[in-house]
Amino acid sequence: MPTTSAPAPDPLALEAQVCLAMSAAARSLVAFYRPLLEPLGLTHPQYLAMLALWQHGPLALRELADLLHLEPGTTSPLVRRLEALGLVERARSRDDERALAIRLTDAGRALRAQAEGIPAAMVGRLGLRVEEVQRVRESAELLLAACERAVGAP
Secondary structure, three states: OOOOOOOOOOOOOHHHOOHHHHHHHHHHHHHHHHHHHHOOOOOOHHHHHHHHHHHHOOOEHHHHHHHOOOOOHHHHHHHHHHHHHOOOEEOOOOOOOEEEEEOOHHHHHHHHHHHHHHHHHHHHHHHHOOHHHHHHHHHHHHHHHHHHHHHHOO
């Protein structure tokens, strides 16, 4: 008796594409952050830059760009906007005149206290357990690292 096999899955099925799921999730997540960041006067990219500076600062522009997985040309206007807000200052590095150092101002350091509740608020608003959010972050990091290896990025 002949058996009929199920048709092969369509490799171009929209719902099967990891790129759709990741880009839609990224847009939704950034929008989800917006109400928490508005009281701080920050956009999501500015928040990420501030997180990097709170953790690692002061940083050279190139270091900040690398931490944010951005090009320096994209990071520079972001830093200029943070400077206009009075949260950071840019200065030439003492060690290397070609390098631009980004340092937090007193206002930038003070903003950290207001931001400390954002991660817990996000997890609470999402209705997920911390472990679930951690798994998603680890999966995204795995995918990011694989993409960077595949294109030869740092």
